[in-house]
Amino acid sequence: MAENFQLQGRHGKSRVRVSRVWRRPAAAGGDVIVEWNVAVSIVSDCLPSYTSSDNSAIVATDSIKNTVYVKAKECTEVVSMEEFAVILGRHFTSLYPQVSEATVTIVERPWERVTVDGKPHSHGFKVGVEKHSTEVIVKKSGSLRINSGIQGYSLLKTTQSGFEGFVTDRYRLLPDTRERIVATEVTAWWRYPFEHVSQLPSKPFCFTQRYQDVKKVLAETFFGPPDVGVYSPSVQNTLYLMAKEVLTRFPDISSVQLRMPNLHFLPVNLGSKEAPLVKFADDVYLPTDEPHGTIEATLISRPMSKL
Numbered sequence: 001m002a003e004n005f006q007l008q009g010r011h012g013k014s015r016v017r018v019s020r021v022w023r024r025p026a027a028a029g030g031d032v033i034v035e036w037n038v039a040v041s042i043v044s045d046c047l048p049s050y051t052s053s054d055n056s057a058i059v060a061t062d063s064i065k066n067t068v069y070v071k072a073k074e075c076t077e078v079v080s081m082e083e084f085a086v087i088l089g090r091h092f093t094s095l096y097p098q099v100s101e102a103t104v105t106i107v108e109r110p111w112e113r114v115t116v117d118g119k120p121h122s123h124g125f126k127v128g129v130e131k132h133s134t135e136v137i138v139k140k141s142g143s144l145r146i147n148s149g150i151q152g153y154s155l156l157k158t159t160q161s162g163f164e165g166f167v168t169d170r171y172r173l174l175p176d177t178r179e180r181i182v183a184t185e186v187t188a189w190w191r192y193p194f195e196h197v198s199q200l201p202s203k204p205f206c207f208t209q210r211y212q213d214v215k216k217v218l219a220e221t222f223f224g225p226p227d228v229g230v231y232s233p234s235v236q237n238t239l240y241l242m243a244k245e246v247l248t249r250f251p252d253i254s255s256v257q258l259r260m261p262n263l264h265f266l267p268v269n270l271g272s273k274e275a276p277l278v279k280f281a282d283d284v285y286l287p288t289d290e291p292h293g294t295i296e297a298t299l300i301s302r303p304m305s306k307l
């Protein structure tokens, strides 16, 4: 009997933690290690398993988890997490007729090579702070979407920031200022323009290098030159300039989304006007992230007009 429902399902495994080491002599730069938290979610035609006891089309989530380790083992050369996600996505969509789409999400634990006596260590690492992530969607047709990002990228400057000229009405208490601390924890996502597996560059495209490049451009634009900096009239304007610089510098990035909470450093004034205990002179602040401003925007490259 046909039922009056439309059913869509997907399944997979989350928080699959895998670490891969590639052994290299010290002269070749030393060992490489990655630690990834992988989530795989497949769109699979196994509707009878939802509506009856027929599990015959299910690729078990346990098998999905096992596949992550098999593929990590098979990657005998260093791969970026974007490439690894594509390998997994292609595997599930090509091996199983019932799987039409796979989404692979990876978050990296940022192990960074340590420097000892000024030299990069051949096999010593420490954990960094900000995290690199990717989300790759692969369809059976080979169509592809790759988004990568950075999370937890905390940036602050002690001056060269202000905020003035905003709406004045009965709700406004904040004075205009041309001198404040600006602090944020950047979350960025950007999209690579490869829309089909056939468009992936044949020489290993260094997604990892691009991540480092984006991180550098974001910080350089936020801070400005080391000696004088650059004045920020608002988080909004700085966010826009950061996004614009990423798209301008990297033609292989087609859009970028930035989220930059405004983590306030409040001036500390204690006591009364007549008998001040602490009088603020751009020196003592109360840092707080609760509440905080939320500022975000997406910038998309316009395709070049065909002349």
Ligand SMILES: O=c1[nH]c(=O)c2[nH]c(=O)[nH]c2[nH]1
Residues within 6 Å of the ligand: 163, 174, 233, 234, 235, 236, 262, 293
């Ligand atoms: O750069 C800022 N943008 C705002 O939208 C805003 N709102 C606010 O109270 N302070 C700030 N600062």
